[in-house]
Amino acid sequence: MSSPAVRVERVTKRFSGHTAVRDLSIEVPAGGIFGLLGPNGAGKSTTIRMIMDIIEPDEGTVSLFGSTERSRNLSAKVGYLPEERGLYKKMKVLDQLIFLGETKGISRSESRKRSNAWLEKLGIADWAVKKVEDLSKGMQQKVQFAGALLHDPELVILDEPFSGLDPVNSQVMKDVVVDIAKSGRTVLFSTHIMEQAERMCDRIVIIARGEKVVDGTVAQVKADFGGSFVALGFSHDKEKAERILADTTLIEKVDDYGATAEVKMATGADPEALLRALVQEGVGLKRFEVVEPSLQSIFIAKVGPDAAVARRSGGDGSSEEGILPDVILGAAEGAIHVVGGHS
Amino acid sequence: MNKIIAVIRREYTERVRTRAFILSTILLPVLIVFTSVVPALMMSSGDRTSRVALVDGTTNGVGEQALAALTTQKLSDKPGALPRFQLTRFDAVGRVAAVQDSLVAQTGFDKGSKADSWDGVIVVTDDAITSGKLNYYGNNVGSFESMGRIQSVFSRVFATSRLSKSGVDPALVMGAMTPADLQTTKVTDGKATGQSGQTSFFIAYIMGFILYLGIILYGQQTMTSVIEEKTSRIMEVLASSLTPFQMLLGKVVGVGLVGLTQMTIWGGSVFLVGSNRDKLASVFHVSADAIQSFPIPTMAPDLLAVFLVYFALGFLLYGALYAAIGSMVNTVQEAQQTAVFVTVVIMIGFFSVFALIKDPAGSLGVTMSFIPFFAPFVMPVRWSLASVPTSQLVLSLALMVIGLLACVWLAGRIYRTGILMYGKKPTFKELFHWIRVG
Numbered sequence: 001m002s003s004p005a006v007r008v009e010r011v012t013k014r015f016s017g018h019t020a021v022r023d024l025s026i027e028v029p030a031g032g033i034f035g036l037l038g039p040n041g042a043g044k045s046t047t048i049r050m051i052m053d054i055i056e057p058d059e060g061t062v063s064l065f066g067s068t069e070r071s072r073n074l075s076a077k078v079g080y081l082p083e084e085r086g087l088y089k090k091m092k093v094l095d096q097l098i099f100l101g102e103t104k105g106i107s108r109s110e111s112r113k114r115s116n117a118w119l120e121k122l123g124i125a126d127w128a129v130k131k132v133e134d135l136s137k138g139m140q141q142k143v144q145f146a147g148a149l150l151h152d153p154e155l156v157i158l159d160e161p162f163s164g165l166d167p168v169n170s171q172v173m174k175d176v177v178v179d180i181a182k183s184g185r186t187v188l189f190s191t192h193i194m195e196q197a198e199r200m201c202d203r204i205v206i207i208a209r210g211e212k213v214v215d216g217t218v219a220q221v222k223a224d225f226g227g228s229f230v231a232l233g234f235s236h237d238k239e240k241a242e243r244i245l246a247d248t249t250l251i252e253k254v255d256d257y258g259a260t261a262e263v264k265m266a267t268g269a270d271p272e273a274l275l276r277a278l279v280q281e282g283v284g285l286k287r288f289e290v291v292e293p294s295l296q297s298i299f300i301a302k303v304g305p306d307a308a309v310a311r312r313s314g315g316d317g318s319s320e321e322g323i324l325p326d327v328i329l330g331a332a333e334g335a336i337h338v339v340g341g342h343s
Numbered sequence: 344m345n346k347i348i349a350v351i352r353r354e355y356t357e358r359v360r361t362r363a364f365i366l367s368t369i370l371l372p373v374l375i376v377f378t379s380v381v382p383a384l385m386m387s388s389g390d391r392t393s394r395v396a397l398v399d400g401t402t403n404g405v406g407e408q409a410l411a412a413l414t415t416q417k418l419s420d421k422p423g424a425l426p427r428f429q430l431t432r433f434d435a436v437g438r439v440a441a442v443q444d445s446l447v448a449q450t451g452f453d454k455g456s457k458a459d460s461w462d463g464v465i466v467v468t469d470d471a472i473t474s475g476k477l478n479y480y481g482n483n484v485g486s487f488e489s490m491g492r493i494q495s496v497f498s499r500v501f502a503t504s505r506l507s508k509s510g511v512d513p514a515l516v517m518g519a520m521t522p523a524d525l526q527t528t529k530v531t532d533g534k535a536t537g538q539s540g541q542t543s544f545f546i547a548y549i550m551g552f553i554l555y556l557g558i559i560l561y562g563q564q565t566m567t568s569v570i571e572e573k574t575s576r577i578m579e580v581l582a583s584s585l586t587p588f589q590m591l592l593g594k595v596v597g598v599g600l601v602g603l604t605q606m607t608i609w610g611g612s613v614f615l616v617g618s619n620r621d622k623l624a625s626v627f628h629v630s631a632d633a634i635q636s637f638p639i640p641t642m643a644p645d646l647l648a649v650f651l652v653y654f655a656l657g658f659l660l661y662g663a664l665y666a667a668i669g670s671m672v673n674t675v676q677e678a679q680q681t682a683v684f685v686t687v688v689i690m691i692g693f694f695s696v697f698a699l700i701k702d703p704a705g706s707l708g709v710t711m712s713f714i715p716f717f718a719p720f721v722m723p724v725r726w727s728l729a730s731v732p733t734s735q736l737v738l739s740l741a742l743m744v745i746g747l748l749a750c751v752w753l754a755g756r757i758y759r760t761g762i763l764m765y766g767k768k769p770t771f772k773e774l775f776h777w778i779r780v781g
Contacts, residue, residue: 052583054763075584082583086576091357102349103584147580 003066005030005155005186006051011060013046013210020046021057022210028188028203030065033181035201036190037295039303043210044190045083048159051188052080064155076105079153083160083190085144089133093143094119096132100147111150118146122172138169145173149180156180158189162196174200194296204295208303222292227252228265229297230274233287241283250274255297260287262297346585347593354568354597359604368605372612392418392425393462393483396446397432400439400468405504406432409467412496427492439468443480451482465493472501544700547724550650551696553606554720558658558689561602562665565595566678569669569762578762587759591751595662602658650723652740657719660747661685667754670761672768681768692720703728712739715746753778 006028013021021043028034038044049055051062053071064074071078087096094115101111119125122142127135132143141164149156161177162170177200181187191197197204204221206214214221234241238259245254245263250273253264265271271290278285358364395413399406416427435442443466452460463481471477477497483489503513572578581590664685672678695717699708703725711717712725718739725731760777761769769777 049579054579054582072583072586078583080580080583082576082579084576084579086578086580088353088357088572088577089575090361091353095353095356099349099353100580103346103581105346105584107345108349144580 003030004028005065006188007063007066008047008051009061009063011047011050011057011062013043013050013055013057020210021050021207023060024207024210024212025060026205026212026215028186030186031181031184032202033177033187033189033200035197035204036188036207037192037194037197037204037214037299038190038207039192042207042303044192044207045159046210047207048083048157048188048190051157052078076151077154079148079151079156081145081148081156081158081161085141087132087140087144087147090131092129092131093124093135094128097143097147097150101150104151104153106151114150115146118150121176122146138165141165142169142172145176149176153185155186155188158187160191161189162191162193194294194299198295206299206302213302214298218295221295221298225293225298225301227267227293228269228271229291229293230263230265230271231287231289231291232261232263232278232285234259234261234284235286236284237282238284240281241278244274244277244281244283247277250277253297255300262291262294264293264297347589347596350585350589350593351597351600354594355600358564358598358601364601364605368608371609372616375613375616392427392429393481393489394460395428395430395463395465395481396450396461397430398435398439398443398446398464398466399432400435400437400466401472402436402469403472403504405472405500406434406467408503409497409500412500413493416492416496427489439466447480450480467497471497472504475501544728546646547696547700547703547727550723550727551693551720554654554657554723555689555693557602557606557654558661558719559686561598561658562661562685562689563682564601565598565662566665566669566682567675568594568598569666569758570672570675570678573670573673573762582763587762588755590762591663591666591755591758594666595659599655599658599662603654646723646727649726649736653719653722653743656740656743656747660715660719660743660750661689663747663751663754667757667761670758671764671774677768688716689720692717696720696724699724700728709735713742715743715750718743 004027006026008024008026011021011024012019024043024047026036026047036044036047046055050057051064051071053062062071064071064078067074088099091099094112097115097118098108098111101114102108106114116125116128119128122145124135124139124142127139132140135143145161148158156177158177161173165173174196177187177189181202198218201218203217204214205212216224232241245251245256245261248266250266250269251263252266255262263274265274275288278288397406397410397413399410410430410432413428413430414426417424418427433442433446443464446461446464450461450464461481462483463479466478466480468477475498479490479493499517502516506513506516572581585593665682668681668685669678672681692711695707695711699705699711699721702708708721708725711721712731712735722731722736722739726736756778757774
């Protein structure tokens with residue numbers, strides 16, 4: 001298992017004057033879950049499309065499993081869930097899955113068997129003979145998910161797999177992803193929801209504006225980021241904490257979520273001093289815990305203004321329509337506009 | 344290869360299952376039966392023996408002569424056919440108007456509702472012989488066949504009467520006036536094919552029409568199918584596991600097979616209707632005779648082979664071009680605008696068929712047989728109308744295959760860039776860039 005599942009080497013991709021990905025190198029080791037993180041419009045989907053050989057990089061190379069073959073020729077070993085979900089709307093669910101299996105090179109009968117098994121596993125077996133257009137969006141996504149995994153790929157590439165899913169379905173998908181990793185296969189997924197990445201990924205790469213900002217295992221990234229962090233949970237009298245949290249000798253930065261907050265202690269400040277101050281002031285505390293920095297805070301610190309823009313416009317993450325304004329302009333100005341090429 | 348088959352199968356089964364396909368496939372045979380039976384039903388009043396009263400106001404026996412001639416008219420040429428008319432003559436010299444009125448009063452009732460009613464009343468007088476004008480009152484005036492017979496019988500009787508009045512032997516004149524009847528037979532390689540000129544013409548026209556319609560209709564389906572895949576965004580999943588060539592070829596062949604299926608069903612039903620006319624006639628209670636007016640085209644096996652080969656090649660060529668157009672655009676409206684370029688070429692091919700029917704061996708036809716875009720229309724038509732040298736056929740087919748490969752290659756180049764492009768339609772410059780870079 002020496003060769004990495006995916007190796008992206010110094011890749012650059014431009015779309016009519018706008019550079020979507022710049023000199024990006026990523027190595028995804030075989031086995032485990034790898035997170036490709038970044039704000040909307042950072043170049044995640046473009047990177048994934050280049051890995052999938054759907055678009056070709058202008059510069060640099062992509063190789064899978066250390067092979068020199070093009071990704072499409074290795075498609076039997078790769079499962080792909082694109083960011084833009086799409087199925088044949090008029091086709092029946094089972095027929096659709098069988099067809100998707102066949103395009104990956106498994107036989108029709110085998111494909112039928114596996115499709116049924118997957119529909120069972122994802123709890124949508126009752127819908128097998130319904131047309132895709134009659135299904136809810138969440139169910140369609142499950143079908144597509146099944147279609148990507150039908151052929152037991154060694155490498156699974158999921159572009160924003162959890163966007164648009166309710167918590168229950170999200171959980172089902174998460175379990176499937178974890179199972180794949182447990183069986184020794186590789187999962188590469190992109191997301192801009194940090195909590196999810198933090199809980200699931202072994203390694204992450206954060207990219208912004210097409211360039212790599214952070215790379216490493218989650219633990220390593222956190223250690224490198226440094227500093228001491230405290231997670232707070234308030235039960236009552238939160239307003240009394242305002243003054244203490246504003247004290248720059250004690251606290252460097254506050255990430256306020258309302259009922260909870262994550263604070264970065266000022267250099268040399270003692271978390272216990274903070275606890276004392278809060279208790280004295282009469283702030284009702286549900287939680288006080290010295291923690292590692294969350295990926296969220298690392299992300300915001302590293303990516304900065306990009307994330308702010310992304311959050312303001314994207315929000316739910318179900319679509320990448322509200323991407324960075326400059327990127328939209330860049331893409332719209334040029335005559336050619338590759339789908340999602342801005343992200 | 345298995346992947347291409349999977350694409351073809353998907354394209355085929357999904358299309359064949361659609362309501363539009365099932366409806367159009369069933370409706371046309373129904374329409375064929377309808378169009379062959381309904382006119383027969385309409386004419387059926389003329390296809391049973393009509394009771395006709397002949398009001399005879401002539402003084403020189405013209406009425407009797409007409410009566411005798413009309414009585415020999417049969418409903419069909421077959422032996423044992425029923426007489427067309429059952430005639431009764433009423434001598435009405437001097438009181439034509441009165442007899443006519445009383446008979447017309449008994450005319451035009453439904454069969455059975457009034458016994459002894461007449462289907463029609465013919466009124467003939469001495470004046471009619473000179474003026475040529477005679478009257479028929481009846482409920483079956485729409486029966487062209489019967490009216491035509493009555494008219495031709497009286498024309499002859501009147502002519503005979505006029506000629507003998509002028510002292511000319513009517514038999515001599517009639518003999519001299521026998522019209523020429525041109526019997527045409529198509530000859531191929533020195534052998535008569537048994538096809539008459541008229542059937543050849545008919546087949547040529549029908550073939551041209553089927554090719555035109557088939558290529559336009561199904562070619563545009565490949566185009567809309569590509570657009571659907573683009574708008575439903577499944578293209579990206581497909582593009583990650585299929586090559587553009589597999590997608591393009593699978594789609595065009597799949598749609599082409601659907602077209603072939605539909606045409607086979609249609610052609611088969613035309614054949615069945617044609618060969619079961621008698622049964623059909625009895626089901627609808629019309630005479631077998633009336634339904635004969637519906638033509639069944641028959642095709643010689645070699646012509647059918649040429650037709651099918653050119654249809655397949657032509658469809659693949661145009662289907663690939665239409666698919667490439669589908670990949671360049673995002674909406675059906677845009678596609679229609681762009682597809683005009685291809686449609687115009689198809690129309691030129693189709694309309695050239697009309698020119699060719701007049702002169703199938705001319706230089707226009709020969710030249711067009713060697714242009715891959717037109718050969719699918721031109722060659723089958725030429726084959727059906729004239730004898731085409733084998734060398735020409737081989738050259739035409741070879742050029743056709745080369746043209747086809749070139750078009751598929753070109754379409755594939757456009758396709759693989761186009762399918763993942765959303766947004767503005769490419770300019771010619773960009774298109775050229777896609778083809779060059781790929």
